[in-house]
Each structure stands twice: as C-alpha cells, then as structure tokens.
Amino acid sequence: MERRDFFKKVIITPLLTPLFLAAKKRKSGCELYLIEDNPEEFFPLILEELHNYIANYGHSFAFLNSHPHENDLGRILSQRGLTYVQTPIQADLTLSFSPLHEKTLPSFTLVKEGKIWDIRSRKLYSLWREMNKNQRRSSCLTIASFKSRQSHPFSGKYVSVYKEGSKIEMISLQENVTKSYRTRGGKITLRVKDGKAWVPESSCRHKICLHSPSVSFAGERIICVPNHFLLEIKGSRYIDTSIG
Structure with missing residues (x-):
C-alpha cells in the first residue's frame, strides 16, 4: 500500500482521536503503525529491525486500550525483557488498538519527529511482501508508541x-x-x-x-x-x- 493510501485509511478511523490525545500526553518520540489482523506474527521482526530508528525501547510497556491480541503481544514484549505496567503514562512503550473503518491491505510505517519513514528495506521489505502475498485485507490497526527520550547535553571541554x-x-x-x-x-x-x-x-x-x-x-x-x-x-x- 502506498504511504498516501495508508494514512487515508488511518486518519478516517473514528477511534484514533482519543488515542492520539493520549499519545500527546506521553510525548511519544515515534509511533509504529501496523495494519494486520494477526500483528503478533509480524511485530517481532519489525521491532527487531527498528534499531536503526530507535536506539532503546526502554524497560516497560502498557496498553492504552483493550487489544484483541493483547496476550500474544504482551508475551512477545516480555520475552524481550520489557515489564508490563498498568499505568500507560509510566510505560516506555504503549500499544493501542483501533478497528479500521474499512478493511485494507496489510502494511506498516513509522512516524518519527513528525516525519513519515518508509522502513520497508531489506528484511522488512520481504516481510511486507509476505504480508500481502494473499491480498488478504485487514481491519486491525495496532499503534506502538515509543516514549521520547531527551538526550542530556554534556559540558564541553x-x-x-x-x-x-x-x-x-x-x-x-x-x-x-x-x-x-x-x-x-x-x-x-x-x-x-x-x-x-x-x-x-x-x-x-x-x-x-x-x-x-x-x-x-x-x-x-x-x-x-x-x-x-x-x-x-x-x-x-x-x-x-x-x-x-
């Protein structure tokens, strides 16, 4: 799916407004948008490849709202050493779910510092093709929000x-x-x-x-x-x- 079409589908999703407001309060550094009915199948590899864009995921995660694949996603993050916390504002990584207004082809993208990053390169491009090989349409949008980490300035010499x-x-x-x-x-x-x-x-x-x-x-x-x-x-x- 092209980036323009991707965000047309995302923006018209009615439940996103409160989720965006919650993310604003957390001052997210970047957000991963994943359209896929079974996000747990693809989320691990995407997360693994994000090291080029996100230096550190942090140590804790939470869910902003109820997610149909909450148990599977939570298990994946726990295996990576992150600890579940009940209060989203205290979490380094939060996940949220929203059903799309209409089904569309699976895809993913990253928004960092207000810019849309096409991260479909190397392994992730192969993953994107695998997601779309059957032209199966999805209605599940998962948003992973990574907390902004301000770098502290060092005194010069x-x-x-x-x-x-x-x-x-x-x-x-x-x-x-x-x-x-x-x-x-x-x-x-x-x-x-x-x-x-x-x-x-x-x-x-x-x-x-x-x-x-x-x-x-x-x-x-x-x-x-x-x-x-x-x-x-x-x-x-x-x-x-x-x-x-």
Whole structure:
C-alpha cells in the first residue's frame, strides 16, 4: 500500500482521536503503525529491525486500550525483557488498538519527529511482501508508541575557533581569557570564563553574535557570517545558538 493510501485509511478511523490525545500526553518520540489482523506474527521482526530508528525501547510497556491480541503481544514484549505496567503514562512503550473503518491491505510505517519513514528495506521489505502475498485485507490497526527520550547535553571541554573556514585555535573552557581576531569584516572578540564562551565585541553589521547566549555544551556553536567566524564546542550533533 502506498504511504498516501495508508494514512487515508488511518486518519478516517473514528477511534484514533482519543488515542492520539493520549499519545500527546506521553510525548511519544515515534509511533509504529501496523495494519494486520494477526500483528503478533509480524511485530517481532519489525521491532527487531527498528534499531536503526530507535536506539532503546526502554524497560516497560502498557496498553492504552483493550487489544484483541493483547496476550500474544504482551508475551512477545516480555520475552524481550520489557515489564508490563498498568499505568500507560509510566510505560516506555504503549500499544493501542483501533478497528479500521474499512478493511485494507496489510502494511506498516513509522512516524518519527513528525516525519513519515518508509522502513520497508531489506528484511522488512520481504516481510511486507509476505504480508500481502494473499491480498488478504485487514481491519486491525495496532499503534506502538515509543516514549521520547531527551538526550542530556554534556559540558564541553574546549572551544574551537574557525576563521575563513579554517581552524585557527582551540581554547580550554577552564581558562579565563579574552582574545580578539582580525576578520574580513573588521574585528571580533572571544571571551572564555567559568566554562563558557561568548562574543562580547564584534564589528559585524548584524550584531547577532554579540547578543547570542554563551555556549558551554557539546555541539553548541556561534556563527558570525559577515566575519566568516565560528565558535564551536565539539559534539556528535550541532546546535546553532546564533547565526548572524
């Protein structure tokens, strides 16, 4: 089934509204939508292959509402080391059931960070073909919601200074220092103190970098475009505190 048709079937399902509201309260990181009358036959392999999208399922699961295959799905999750809890808001993974308004071909998809991910690749593409080989239509929609896990920022150790795209210096955040640099746009000053780095002076026309909050965590950076100047605290991902 095409992604557009998949969500046409899902959206017109009348019981989904309260389930979506419940999921909002839990701040789900992503949701797996599975249309299949016997979800327990395909759920284990799909769950196994989701490691490319979900680093950790957590340690507990719950059901938002009564599911016709609750016992089988619960057994599968228990075998994977998850513990059943009665309160959904305390669970890392919740499952819910809704009958579709009309039967449709079996399929599955993942919604993560507001984007629809087509996860039918390699093993899962073969699984999807197996689900559809008999053209048997299903009316059971199972939604697995994975709790959002916010990553805690790590304090940085060094701030790297770049000018004209080249790294010119690396300064420990434990130092107490003020340095000025000549740039294409004039001059810019870096201040490092108490584990933080910021720009107290700049001759650039926008002055956005001048009013930027300090950076101290891995991945944070300040970019001054007119001066072709960049402050960066090394991290696996980067957050632009200001671009100006």
